Amino acid sequence: MEGTVPGISAAPALFTAINKDTAELHHEQVAFDADLAQRMSDRGVRILQATDAGELLPRAATTPDFFECRFCPWSERCWRLPA
Numbered sequence: 557m558e559g560t561v562p563g564i565s566a567a568p569a570l571f572t573a574i575n576k577d578t579a580e581l582h583h584e585q586v587a588f589d590a591d592l593a594q595r596m597s598d599r600g601v602r603i604l605q606a607t608d609a610g611e612l613l614p615r616a617a618t619t620p621d622f623f624e625c626r627f628c629p630w631s632e633r634c635w636r637l638p639a
């Protein structure tokens with residue numbers, strides 16, 4: 557059938573990821589889960605609101621000297637509050 561994407565009815569959602577080191581994009585058709593989509597959207601809004609408010613949200617550790625954070629390349633940015 558012209559104009560159709562194979563498998564689109566079984567997997568109508570598009571998952572997109574970007575490799576932040578190379579800017580390479582990955583696209584993948586996935587099943588649509590409305591509850592999951594809403595939860596992830598709500599989570600994104602919460603993160604943006606907290607960022608705008610200068611609030612640090614709970615993370616994998618409670619302090620930046622946690623061993624994983626000490627070796628994490630994002631540690632400085634992760635634990636820094638906006639000036």
Ligand code: SF4
Nearest residue numbers: 615616625628631634
């Ligand atoms: S510094 Fe790295 S490992 Fe630690 S909470 Fe942030 S992102 Fe996670």
